[in-house]
Amino acid sequence: MAEFLTTPMAALTQESAFSDRPVSLAAAVLTGDNRLIIIVVAAVAVAALVVAQLLVRQVLAAGEGTERMKEIAAAVQEGANAYLARQLRTVGVFSVVVFFLLFLLPADNWSQRAGRSLFFLVGALFSAATGYIGMRLAVRSNVRVAAAAREATPAEGEPEKDLTAVSHKAMKIAFRTGGVVGMITVGLGLLGASCVVLVYAADAPKVLEGFGLGAALIAMFMRVGGGIFTKAADVGADLVGKVEQGIPEDDPRNAATIADNVGDNVGDCAGMAADLFESYAVTLVAALILGTAAFGDSGLAFPLMVPAIGVVTAMIGIFAVAPRRTDRSGMTAINRGFFISAVISLALVAVAAFAYLPSSYAELDGVTDEAITGHGGDPRIFALVAVAIGIVLAALIQQLTGYFTETNRRPVQDIGKSSLTGPATVVLAGISIGLESAVYTALLISLGVYGAFLLGGTSIMLALFAVALAGTGLLTTVGVIVAMDTFGPVSDNAQGIAEMSGDVTGAGAQVLTDLDAVGNTTKAITKGIAIATAVLAAAALFGSYRDAIATAVAEVGAGAGELGLSLDISQPNNLVGLVLGAAVVFLFSGLAINAVSRSAGSVVYEVRRQFREHPGIMDYSEKPEYGRVVDICTRDALRELATPGLLAVLAPIAVGFSLGVGALGSYLAGAIGTGTLMAVFLANSGGAWDNAKKLVEDGHHGGKGSEAHAATVIGDTVGDPFKDTAGPAINPLLKVMNLVALLIAPAIVQFSYGVDASPWVRALVAVVAIVIIVGAVYVSKRRGIAVGDGEAPGDGGPSVPAPDPAAAP
Numbered sequence: 001m002a003e004f005l006t007t008p009m010a011a012l013t014q015e016s017a018f019s020d021r022p023v024s025l026a027a028a029v030l031t032g033d034n035r036l037i038i039i040v041v042a043a044v045a046v047a048a049l050v051v052a053q054l055l056v057r058q059v060l061a062a063g064e065g066t067e068r069m070k071e072i073a074a075a076v077q078e079g080a081n082a083y084l085a086r087q088l089r090t091v092g093v094f095s096v097v098v099f100f101l102l103f104l105l106p107a108d109n110w111s112q113r114a115g116r117s118l119f120f121l122v123g124a125l126f127s128a129a130t131g132y133i134g135m136r137l138a139v140r141s142n143v144r145v146a147a148a149a150r151e152a153t154p155a156e157g158e159p160e161k162d163l164t165a166v167s168h169k170a171m172k173i174a175f176r177t178g179g180v181v182g183m184i185t186v187g188l189g190l191l192g193a194s195c196v197v198l199v200y201a202a203d204a205p206k207v208l209e210g211f212g213l214g215a216a217l218i219a220m221f222m223r224v225g226g227g228i229f230t231k232a233a234d235v236g237a238d239l240v241g242k243v244e245q246g247i248p249e250d251d252p253r254n255a256a257t258i259a260d261n262v263g264d265n266v267g268d269c270a271g272m273a274a275d276l277f278e279s280y281a282v283t284l285v286a287a288l289i290l291g292t293a294a295f296g297d298s299g300l301a302f303p304l305m306v307p308a309i310g311v312v313t314a315m316i317g318i319f320a321v322a323p324r325r326t327d328r329s330g331m332t333a334i335n336r337g338f339f340i341s342a343v344i345s346l347a348l349v350a351v352a353a354f355a356y357l358p359s360s361y362a363e364l365d366g367v368t369d370e371a372i373t374g375h376g377g378d379p380r381i382f383a384l385v386a387v388a389i390g391i392v393l394a395a396l397i398q399q400l401t402g403y404f405t406e407t408n409r410r411p412v413q414d415i416g417k418s419s420l421t422g423p424a425t426v427v428l429a430g431i432s433i434g435l436e437s438a439v440y441t442a443l444l445i446s447l448g449v450y451g452a453f454l455l456g457g458t459s460i461m462l463a464l465f466a467v468a469l470a471g472t473g474l475l476t477t478v479g480v481i482v483a484m485d486t487f488g489p490v491s492d493n494a495q496g497i498a499e500m501s502g503d504v505t506g507a508g509a510q511v512l513t514d515l516d517a518v519g520n521t522t523k524a525i526t527k528g529i530a531i532a533t534a535v536l537a538a539a540a541l542f543g544s545y546r547d548a549i550a551t552a553v554a555e556v557g558a559g560a561g562e563l564g565l566s567l568d569i570s571q572p573n574n575l576v577g578l579v580l581g582a583a584v585v586f587l588f589s590g591l592a593i594n595a596v597s598r599s600a601g602s603v604v605y606e607v608r609r610q611f612r613e614h615p616g617i618m619d620y621s622e623k624p625e626y627g628r629v630v631d632i633c634t635r636d637a638l639r640e641l642a643t644p645g646l647l648a649v650l651a652p653i654a655v656g657f658s659l660g661v662g663a664l665g666s667y668l669a670g671a672i673g674t675g676t677l678m679a680v681f682l683a684n685s686g687g688a689w690d691n692a693k694k695l696v697e698d699g700h701h702g703g704k705g706s707e708a709h710a711a712t713v714i715g716d717t718v719g720d721p722f723k724d725t726a727g728p729a730i731n732p733l734l735k736v737m738n739l740v741a742l743l744i745a746p747a748i749v750q751f752s753y754g755v756d757a758s759p760w761v762r763a764l765v766a767v768v769a770i771v772i773i774v775g776a777v778y779v780s781k782r783r784g785i786a787v788g789d790g791e792a793p794g795d796g797g798p799s800v801p802a803p804d805p806a807a808a809p
Contacts, residue, residue, distance in 0.1 A: 031365075034301040035198065037356075041301075041308040042194040048187030048311045048479075055180045055318075056137060062173050065147030068501045072258075073143035076493065079262035079630045080139050083229060083637070084270055088128055090638050091221045094645070095124045098217065102210060106552075106746040112203055116210035119196055123214030123281055126188040130277040131222050131270035134181035138269040138486060141177040142261075142493035145170050145515070149498065152507040167511045168323040171330050174490045174515065178483030179318035181273050186311045186479045189215075189280035190304065193288070197300055204300065205289035205544075212285035213739045215278035217645070219271075220732035224592060224644050226271035227725030229637040230263025231596045233629065234724075235717045236603025242713045245611065245618075246705065250499035253617050255610045255624035256603055259633050261496045267724055268489035268523065275731055276482050276526070279533040280307070282735045283475055286540030287468040293547060294465035295379065296366025298357060305356065306387055306472040309348045310341075314479020317341025321483075330518040331406065334487075338398065338480050342391050345476035349387045353380045371459045386452050386466040390473025390536065393448040394481075394529050397441060401528035404437040405687035406521050407695050411437075415692035415715065416701050419708035426692070426715035434685025434722075441528060441680040445535050464543030471536035474529070485526035488519030517694045524687030527728050531679040534731040538672045541738035545668065548742055549661050552749035569666060577655055577663030581670025584651050585678050588733055589726040591644050591780060596721035598783060599636035603629055643780040644729070648736045650769040656741065656748045658766035664741050664748070671737055679730040686723025689715040 064070050099117050107113040148170035152161050192211055197204040237256035241247050250257050284303060291299030321337035323330065358364060361375045404411045411433045418425040452470040456463025495512040498504035504512065569575045606629055616622030656664035693712040695701075702708040750756050 031297055034297060037301045038194050038197050038304060041304045042191055042198070044308045044311050045187045045189075045191035045194060048183045048190070048315070051315055052180045052183035052187065055176050055183065059137065059141050059144065059173055059177050059180065062144040063147045064143050065150055066501065066503045069143050069146060069497055069503055072497050072500050073139070075258050075626065076142070076261045076265070076497070077139040079258060080135055080265045083262060083266050083630070083634045084132055084135060086634060087222065087225050087266075087638060087641075088132070090641075091128075091218060094221070095121065095214070095217070098213075102213075102743070105743050106750060107206065108203070112200075112206045115196075115200055115203070115207035118210070119192070119207050120210035120214040122192055123211035123216075123278075124218045125214075126192055127215040127218040127274045127277050127281070128222070130181070130185050130188055131219075131274035133184055134273035134486060135265045135270035137177055137180050138265050138490050138493070141173060141490050143497055145174045145490060145494035146498045146501075146504055146512065148173055149494065149508045149511040149515075150504045152511050153505055161507070163507055163511065164323075164325055166508070167330075167514065170494070170511060171323055171333070171515060171518075172321075174487045174494070174519075175321050175334070175483055176318070177490050178486030179479075181269070181486045182314055182318065182479035182482035183311075185273060185277045185280060185482045186307065186314060186475075189277055189284065190307055190311060192281065193284045194304060197288070197304065202292065202300070205285070205292050208285040208288055209739060209743055212278070212282040213736070213743065215274075215281040216732050216735045216739055217649075219274040219278035220648060220729060220736055221641055221645055222274040223271040223729040223732055224725070225637045225641040226263070226267035227592065227721070227729060228595045228599055228640050229633045230260070230267030231720040231725050232599030232603055232633050232636060233259035233263045234720050235596065235600035236607060236629070238713055238717050239600070239604055240607040240611070243710055244608075248499055248704075250496040252500040252502075253620070253624060255607045255617075255626055256629045257496065257500060258626040259603070259629040261493050262630060263633065264489040264492050264496075268492075269486055272485045272523075272526065272530075272728065273482060275530060275728060276478060276485070276533075278732055278735065279530060279537060280475055280478055282541070282739065283468070283471040283533060283537045285739075286537055286544055287465075287472050289544045289547070290461065290465040290468045290540060292366075293369070294367070294372060294459075294461045295357075296364045298364060299366075299465070302352075302356060302383065303469070303472055305352050306349055306469070307475045307478075309352060310345055310476030311479060313341045313345040313348065313476060316344060317477075317480040318483055329408075330515060331402065331521060334484055334518070334522060335398070338477065338484070339395065341480050342395055342477055345473075346388055346391050349473070349476070350384050353383045353387075357383060369459075369461060372462055375457060375459055375462060377457075382455055382462070382466065383469060386455055386469035387473035387476075389448050389452050390470035391476060393444060393470065393532055394474045394477045396444050397528045397532050398525050400437070400440055400444065401525045401684060401687075402521055404433055404684050405524040405691055407517050407691045407698075412688050412691045412695060415688055416695040416708075416712070419692065419696055419701055419711040419715075422707070423711040423714040426689070426711045427718055430685045430689045430692070430715055430719060433688045434681040434683075437684040438677045438681040441531075441684075442676050445532050445676060448532075449536065449539050460543070461547070464540060464546075467536060467543065468540035471533060471540055474533055474536060477529075478533075481526050481529050484522040488523035491515040491519035513694070513698070517691060520687060520691050520694065524683060524723070527683035527687075527723065528680060530728065530731050531676060531683070534679070534734045535672060535676050538668070538734045538738050541735070541742055542665070542668055542672070545665065545738065545742045545745055548745045549665075549749065552746040571662070573659040573663040574666040577659055577666035578670040580651070580655055581667035581672075582674035584647065584667075584737075585671055585674040585730060585733070587777070588644050588647055589678060589682065589730065591647070591777070592726040592729055593721045595636070595640035595780070596725050599633060599640070602632050602636065606632055639783075640780070643776040644733075646776045647773055648733050649740055650773050652737050652740045653744060654766050654769035654773065656744055657751075657762045657769070660752065661745055661748050664745070668738055668741055671734060675730045675734045679727050682722040682727030682730075684723075686719030686721075686727065689719035690723070692716075
């Protein structure tokens, strides 16, 4: 890999021992047999959507509990729907602008340009739909999970209930809810990619660039906006409620509780579902681009066959999550479903590879590169091993992340012990765990990428296709992974509804506490796997970027050396690009965390004002104004998401048009390396802090109300924007920047050499991008914390029943 990164880009247009000549994607065609295979793949995608509908019926058939529980759940639904509708309207305007801008970028013909823009909107629509549908079901499922747990507490005169059976019922409802989101994610992702290939055949990879960009952009906005909303409410609720007033997390007297529960859904459910959908879409984009170049005709079908197998095994894995009495915890059942899905996927991929692919590279139709056709070995084994690397990588990351975030493992227990000496040591312990876990996770991902890369031997194109296939292998588990992720916020919300209503106590409350702790771990695991998909997709897209540059250079007839295309970082412009790529990850994370800080500050002032001006809230004689906090979080989230979004889109443009495509390649390398470490550090430290808090709340090291508890609450508030805002938003950030670079690369080459060369155009584009970035960051930094109380409560803010004195702790 190091040799590749330091090889002069001039070698990309020449045949050598470690490079390929530019490959014409037009050499590949969609044969009749392949068309039939892709139609079957599309049918599998539709089947996933049908299974999702069946799971919806199962979830909604469960009981909803008491009237008060239903009313609180309705308030959460109202707030979540209102926020997401406003967010999608805001992002919709941005999407329309990008739709027209894509027409300005070079393409082989107008059919490709139109298709790229059209499927950009399709990708954006599917990404938004995945998030919205997931959130809609989650806010209807949470009360059902709480109602199922309520059955653990026997009524007067009834015998003791079987707690294991009750816990298993509640868990099944929560996980089946996640299963719906998982099926929608894989179904829409596979359906979109299949339709593009069926319509555009060999031109599909170019059109899919737009599809992937639409999915990635919407996911990033939903991740950033939802993350700001949820953590502003969560941090504000914890600081005033737990620390200052000494009341429980979801006490109905806290005006931020409804906003907190709304945030779980718009951040974790909608945001993460959109995030994993775009990971799915972008990985397929990279696999089809590189597969068409490396495997010719077969490269248009095999990268879709692998995730189609994953759809089938995800169905098996979701239904396999059926808790048993012998299970140590809920994680045991979830792990069982995950590993069953992974093992069956690997077996079926082996069958598909040996049944579909030829036994030698010379037999691959539509491949024009002699370095590939003359390559020794068996493409069937190549494909199987590459996919296996992705599946094994997912399993290893799951176990590694679980070790650093589960309550019964040493890292979280060490944070719990550090709470005895105060909040400072809690924060330090969490940061240490996050930093250490990032190293191990990055090493695993790097080994996976490098192992796949070695499969290509002397052919870079085969090596990069192997990386993309590893990504599709990891995608075979995405259906179960999404189910695991959605399980977390549904369990969290169920506990919130139970505590606010006061109708779930004793054993039922403990059931929900245990499920919530498992949910924290599953959320951390899915974030770890999501960053792995981001790195694999980004590495594969980096290869697509390399091929786009080589093709553009050949078209303008330039010598690569004349254009300064070397990736050698001893060249100043490339070194600057590398540093800028790393710096953007830090700036992006800082903007997101600072946005949470400002918005949380507004929530703190508002909740304090309500306690001060309405003292009857504490004795349940007055009702908190929940809608005001929802409005604050909504306003701030929609206002703050623009700056990180502009940074992600415009920074690659600024670097590429000012420093050249070599520097832009270095920029991407810097962003991928730094983003991997930063995302894992933020996610795992936040997850460990959260579960350390639950460890203390369960009675360890002093229990609730102790100084140790207060210390872990502070650690948790520090970790909230880490794990749920900045950390997971880095995933779509990497893919947005790679896709933007891929799309603009031909234009940079076009304006750098040949009849269209124009340094003035390059300078103008770079200056405009830089001015917009600087202006957006300046405006963001100038924003303060809104502390006034003159604004009227928002229109249509959620209403909930007045607190019931009988629900007092």
